[in-house]
Amino acid sequence: MADTSAPATVKSAIRTLDIIEYVVARARPLMAQEIANALAIPVSSLSYLLVTLTERGYLLRQGRRYSAGPGLERLQAHAPAFTLTETVAPLVRTLRIQLNETSSFFVRRGWQVEALATEPSEHALRYAVQTGANAPLHGFSAGKALLAAMLDDELDRYFAESERRAFTETTIVSESELRADIARIRESGIARTREEHTPGIYGLGRVARIDGEVVGAFSVAIPTVRFDAEVERRATALLIKTADLLALG
Numbered sequence: 001m002a003d004t005s006a007p008a009t010v011k012s013a014i015r016t017l018d019i020i021e022y023v024v025a026r027a028r029p030l031m032a033q034e035i036a037n038a039l040a041i042p043v044s045s046l047s048y049l050l051v052t053l054t055e056r057g058y059l060l061r062q063g064r065r066y067s068a069g070p071g072l073e074r075l076q077a078h079a080p081a082f083t084l085t086e087t088v089a090p091l092v093r094t095l096r097i098q099l100n101e102t103s104s105f106f107v108r109r110g111w112q113v114e115a116l117a118t119e120p121s122e123h124a125l126r127y128a129v130q131t132g133a134n135a136p137l138h139g140f141s142a143g144k145a146l147l148a149a150m151l152d153d154e155l156d157r158y159f160a161e162s163e164r165r166a167f168t169e170t171t172i173v174s175e176s177e178l179r180a181d182i183a184r185i186r187e188s189g190i191a192r193t194r195e196e197h198t199p200g201i202y203g204l205g206r207v208a209r210i211d212g213e214v215v216g217a218f219s220v221a222i223p224t225v226r227f228d229a230e231v232e233r234r235a236t237a238l239l240i241k242t243a244d245l246l247a248l249g
Contacts, residue, residue: 015041016049018090020058024072025087026248029065038245040094084215085116088208088246092117092218095242099220099235102127105208106142107216109134111162113143116216127201127221135197138164138178139171141205142217144191148182149207149214155182171196190236191217195224202227206239209247218242 018039023030036046050066053059057071088105096103096119104118113136118129137143137158147155164173172178185191191205205219220235 012045012049015039015045016053018093019046019049019053020072021082021086022090023059023066024068025082025090029062029067031065035066037241038094039090040098088216088218089117091242091245093119095119095218095220095238096121098238101226101235102129102221104129104142104219104221105216106140106146106205106219108137108143108146111137111158113137113140113146113217123223123226125223125225127198127223129221136162136164138162138173139167139193139197140219141191141193141203141221142219143205144181144185144193145205145207145217145219146214147178148185148191167197168195168199170194190239191219200224204232204235204239206243208243215246 019035019041022035022039032043032046032050035041035050036043039046041049050059050061054061054066054069057069057074059066060069084107092103092105100121100123102118102121105116106113107116108114112134114134115129115131118131120126120128135143137147147158150158159175159178164178165171166173172181189206191203191207193201193203193205195201197203200223202222202224203219204222205217207217208215218239220239222231222235
C-alpha cells in the first residue's frame with residue numbers, strides 16, 4: 001500500500017501489488033473482506049482492483065473468494081515460494097499505515113533479534129529501524145515477545161548464557177525482574193518496553209506464528225510524546241490482528 005502523500009496512480013499500483021502478494025502468500029482462497037481488512041483498503045477501491053486483476057487472469061474468482069490465477073504463470077515459468085520477508089512485508093506496511101508509527105518484523109538470531117522488515121513512520125519525530133540490524137532480545141519489545149514464547153528449559157538456557165547490559169536507566173537486566181516481565185507478557189500476549197533501549201521510545205510487540213511455529217514478532221515503536229492510553233489500545237489491537245492474519249496463512 002502507498003503512503004498517504006503518494007499520487008493516486010502510485011497508490012493504486014502499490015495496492016495492486018500488495019493484493020497479488022497477499023493472496024499468493026496466503027495460499028488459500030480469500031474473501032474480499034479478508035483482503036480489505038488485512039491491507040486496509042476501502043472496499044470500494046478494492047472491488048475495482050479485484051475486478052481488474054480477475055479480468056487479466058492474475059486472480060481467480062470462485063464464488064465470493066479469490067485465489068492466485070493462471071495469469072501469474074505467464075510472468076515466470078517457475079514461481080519460487082514466498083520468503084518470510086515477502087510474506088510479512090505487506091502486513092508490516094499496513095500496520096504502519098494504520099498507526100503511522102514505525103512498524104517492524106523481527107526474527108530471532110540466537111540471543112538477539114534481527115529486523116527482517118520495517119516501515120518508518122511519516123512523522124518528523126520517529127524511531128528508525130535498520131533492516132538487518134541485530135540487537136539483544138531483552139531491550140526490544142519484539143525480543144521480549146520472543147522470550148515469552150520460549151519453552152521454560154530454553155528460557156533457563158537464555159538466562160545462563162546471555163549478557164544483558166543496560167541501554168538506559170530503565171532497561172530491565174536482572175533475571176528476577178525480566179522473568180516477572182515475561183510472565184506478564186505470557187498473560188497479556190503483548191510485550192512492552194518503556195524507554196528501555198532508546199530514551200523517549202515506547203515499544204509494543206506481539207509474537208508471530210505460522211502453522212503453530214514461532215517465526216518472529218511484530219512490533220511498533222512510538223515516541224513518548226505521542227504515546228497515551230488510546231494509542232496503546234489501538235496499537236495493541238492492530239498488533240494482535242496483524243499476528244492473527246499471519247497465523248491464518
